[in-house]
Amino acid sequence: MKSSRTCRVGVIGYGAIGVPVVAEIAAGRVPGAALEGIISRSPLSGAPAKRMDLTEALERCDLLVECAGQEALVEYGEAILLAGVDLLVTSIGALADGEFSKQLAAAGPGRLFLTAGAVGGLDLLSSGARVEGYDRVTITTTKLPESLIQPWMNEALIEEIHSARGPLDIYEGPAAEAAQLFPKSMNAGAAVAIAVNDWDVVTVRVRADPAAKLTSHVIEASGTLGEYRFEIRNKPSEDNPRTSGVVPFAVLRSLESVIGAQGGLI
Numbered sequence: 001m002k003s004s005r006t007c008r009v010g011v012i013g014y015g016a017i018g019v020p021v022v023a024e025i026a027a028g029r030v031p032g033a034a035l036e037g038i039i040s041r042s043p044l045s046g047a048p049a050k051r052m053d054l055t056e057a058l059e060r061c062d063l064l065v066e067c068a069g070q071e072a073l074v075e076y077g078e079a080i081l082l083a084g085v086d087l088l089v090t091s092i093g094a095l096a097d098g099e100f101s102k103q104l105a106a107a108g109p110g111r112l113f114l115t116a117g118a119v120g121g122l123d124l125l126s127s128g129a130r131v132e133g134y135d136r137v138t139i140t141t142t143k144l145p146e147s148l149i150q151p152w153m154n155e156a157l158i159e160e161i162h163s164a165r166g167p168l169d170i171y172e173g174p175a176a177e178a179a180q181l182f183p184k185s186m187n188a189g190a191a192v193a194i195a196v197n198d199w200d201v202v203t204v205r206v207r208a209d210p211a212a213k214l215t216s217h218v219i220e221a222s223g224t225l226g227e228y229r230f231e232i233r234n235k236p237s238e239d240n241p242r243t244s245g246v247v248p249f250a251v252l253r254s255l256e257s258v259i260g261a262q263g264g265l266i
């Protein structure tokens, strides 16, 4: 089925992800999408669309793209879906909170879409999860030390991370906990957990490495249908080293799939 109607799109967040997403939609490089406006706490200097508040966005948009963070998803997510507006999410780590996740799943008629963001291989992992699931899944994420510092860390740990001369493992634990402890950095672990449809089977390792010019994610899984190992090495965004530069383009690809404007690889 081919939809010929233009999809009116709003973007939440105007930072490292939001700016290029807005620019590409405004430039007409997402067939079938028209940019309606931006919800953001930051200044919109030079933006090719106007600021809107949530009420305006719900009146004017068919779909909102969240590029703002877990807190923003918690703030706006349910209201968007209840208003019958579709929502494409980047901050999928927020779904580690089981209650919130259930709340969004129950809130329609808007549809909830999640972008794979910085990682790949999720299509295959999700295909395999249809049969008995996996007995072991790990994701090891390596980033520059300063991008992993969190408000809950004590001074001794922060000092240890800052003074690391080589790779330093700073966390190992379940994917849900990792997404909550590293909310701006561990959406990748959440994406893997959602793909394998099992938060409990996924172990996340977070590694600080002063030599990590590229952010790496090594995903390993073994299950009934096979064994998989994916290694992703992304350049960090120049605007926000916690975010990989590819993420806005993953969002745009997801947007095209949601709108259904493009054929090709899915």
Ligand SMILES: NC(=O)c1ccc[n+]([C@@H]2O[C@H](COP(=O)([O-])OP(=O)(O)OC[C@H]3O[C@@H](n4cnc5c(N)ncnc54)[C@H](O)[C@@H]3O)[C@@H](O)[C@H]2O)c1
Pocket: 012, 013, 014, 015, 016, 017, 018, 039, 040, 041, 042, 067, 068, 069, 070, 071, 072, 075, 090, 091, 092, 115, 116, 117, 118, 119, 183, 184, 185, 187, 188, 239, 240, 242, 243, 244, 247
């Ligand atoms: N899925 C993935 O692979 C992946 C990868 C990187 C980042 N992310 C998620 O994307 C989020 C944004 O990343 P970024 O690098 O663009 O961050 P950023 O800090 O560069 O930009 C965030 C933008 O959102 C706005 N914002 C924050 N809270 C808001 C709110 N409540 N209401 C309105 N606007 C708000 C800020 O003003 C800013 O414009 C991250 O916090 C993270 O949760 C996901």
